[in-house]
Amino acid sequence: MKNVIFAGVGGQGVILASKILMQVAMNAGYDVKESEVHGMAQRGGSVDCHVRFDKKVYSPLIEKGTADFVVALELLEAMRKLDYLSPQGMLIVNRLKVNPAPVEAGLAKYPEDIESWLCSNVPYCHVIDTTQALKEAGSSRALNIVMLGVLSNFLEFDQKAWEEAIKQSVKEKFIEMNIKAFNLGKNIPVE
Amino acid sequence: MQKKVMLGNEAIARGAYEAGCIVAAAYPGTPSTEIMETIAAEYPDIKAQWSPNEKVALEVVAGASVAGARAMAAMKHVGLNVAADPLFTFSYTGVNGGFVIINADDPGAWSSQNEQDNRHYARAAKLPMIEPASPEEARIYTKLAFELSEQFDRPVIVRITTRIAHSQGIVSLEEPKKAELKPFMRNPQKYVMIPAHARPRHVFIEEQMLKLKEYSNTCELNTIEWNSRKRGIITNGVAYQYVKDVCPDASILKIGVAWPLPDAKIHEFCSNVEELYVVEELDPFIEDYVRGLGYKPVGKEIIPVCGELTPEIIDMAINKKKPKNEIPVYSGTIPGRPPALCKGCPHGFVFEVLKKLDVVVNGDIGCYTLAVLPPYSAMHTQGCMGASIGMHLGFEKARGDEMARNSVAVIGDSTFVHSGITPLIDLVYNKGTGTVIILDNRVTAMTGHQDHPATGRTLKGEETHELDLELLCKAVGVKRVRKIDPKNIEEFEKAVREEMEAKEPSVIISLRKCILTK
Helix, strand or coil, X not given: CEEEEEEEECCCCHHHHHHHHHHHHHHCCCEEEEECCCHHXXXXXXXXXXXXXXXXXXXXXXXXXXXXXXXXXXXXXXXXXXXXXXXXXXXXXXXXXXXXXXXXXXXXCCCCCHHHHHHHHCCCEEEEXXXXXXXXXXXXXXXXXXXXXXXXXXXXXXXXXXXXXXXXXXXXXXXXXXXXXXXXHHCCCCC | CCEEEEEHHHHHHHHXXXXXXXXEEEXXXXXXXXXXXXXXXXXXXXXXXXXXXXXXXXXXXXXXXXXXXXXXXXXXXXXXXXXXXXXXXXXXXCCCCCEEEEEXXXXXXXXXXXXXXXHHHHHHHCCCEECCCCXXXXXXXXXXXXXXXXXXXXXXXXXXEHHHHCEEEEXXXXXXXXXXXXXXXXXXXXXXXXXXXXXXXXXXXXXXXXXHXXXXXXCCCCEEECCEEEEEEEEEHXXXXXXXXXXXXXXXXXXXXXXXXXXHXXXXXXXXXXXXXXXCCCCCHHHHHHHHCXXXXXXXXXXXXXXXXXXXXXXXXXXXXXXXXXXXXXXXXXXXXXXXCCCCCHHHHHHHHHHHHCCEEECCCCHXXXXXCCCCCCCCECCCCCHHHHHHHHHHHHHXXXXXXXXXXXXXXXXXXXXXXXXXXXXXXXXXXXXXXXXXXCCECCCCCECCCCCCECCCCCECCCCXXXXXXXXXXXXXXXXXXXXXXXXXXXXXXXXXXXXXXXXXXXXXXXXXXX
């Protein structure tokens, strides 16, 4: 069983990233399930998607302590999902701070030490700098697909399979843009 | 067979299409909204529509059914409250063409004002209710619901929950049945519920429910999966999937017919296992029933009534698994990220003014309910669709005229059309002097930008008559109606002050498009 959580802020596109992952896994012959969040929670709130694939999948939700990957598009959102990671699980987190409403309103503080704390406390942690990739992609909105590209380095599916899944998951006019973003993410060096 | 990854809600739309559904109606509501959107986008032959509210949607579907069409209504759990009046009596009339109601409960209240368990409606209205546990089952059960409806002359409720509606899985695609109208026969004894007709129909319903009980006992929707007999778990819906993951060795009675429950299968299962558990989300609906049959399952003493279930909750409750903290706990404070109004949201200007004036705000259901939270903290009551205006009048009746000088009701355009018109009539009729602000952002925003009667566009994107809210308010007797762009903050503040001061009913239409509208 592979368990992957995408975590982010409403509007960052975690649903599309998980949709492409599901598609690539289904094309490879796996059973897949996923669970996502709609509605009020999406209005700038924390959002996540759980994706699971294996020969047979029952639950659409991942049990805490069993995620193979947590892919977080924002630093605070990574913190919220740590209890899902399995002991061998990997955290892939984008070096980005998005202030929640209470911080904007001056009612709370965004902790300064998240990145260093994650690096010293999560056994398998990769903090990703997507600045250059997003510049080349031409839009910060490509972040979800760039991060999917980073994740792809740790999964079994080949380039052709990913491109096919992207073609099946996005509108025709966005295919090229998304494949480019995916490749930019894939080529970000991960130490 | 072709297969596709689909959202549970998309699979329901597919099931309706494969069943030859002809008419479908809904009012948007998380987690049910995508059902009607998918029908409109993917299956253009189905006459699909947004209705002003769930009651109307259900009545349109009832009419289509009696007229001979297979028809389906979809709504969220609280939507069925709005539609409860027709629900209980269309149970008496029964159906002609298959009549299906999709009901989406929201355990965890992800996007709802409560966590009500609508299985109680099936029992109370004497209607069969079936419950899929995956997107693929959502398609199959929806299709089956049309068959059962015609076979047993009952509207059939398909109950889903958020984790079925908004989870994706692989769904098989079957060829659709040809959509055909059945003949319509005039039959007032069946379709006009005067007391003399209702009494014999009640007898008929009880007979049908006995037949459905027999169906429930023998059909494949209620299945026993024998495994180790040491532990037996009765479960339903998405909880079944969690149980399969965390208790792979247990025997399982999977309940697919939530009502009527299968006595014979429950007896067979309970008398053949050593430890008996019931694992279900929300209320002890199955558990109480099983107790009524004389068994003593372990249920709500370890499985929470409140909130949605998760695999780890069940794992900890049944297997006594202890959560392990592999990663140390962060010692600082992680600020929460509650949902908030978007930057540039037109509602924001309105609530800036209301906060400044420090008035009591009777609120309603929509994105703008988020104004209860910082930075605005400017909403003081809210209950259900349309309640703002009636409560506003109630405040004035209780605390006198002065209250109306220092308070407003706020309600969105779509919510106003859904349930705000009748209370506005009441405000005028019963000599209230309050101020209603219609937050008109020209769309049903929170559920994802659906059209409604005041946008002048249908679900299918066709142009239609645009309900004129200003004219409507004047027609019900409000003499002071003004339309203002809230971005003109000073003018807006002045208007709010003046209208609160006026000793007669007033409506301010705060007109500015949702910032997310393309």
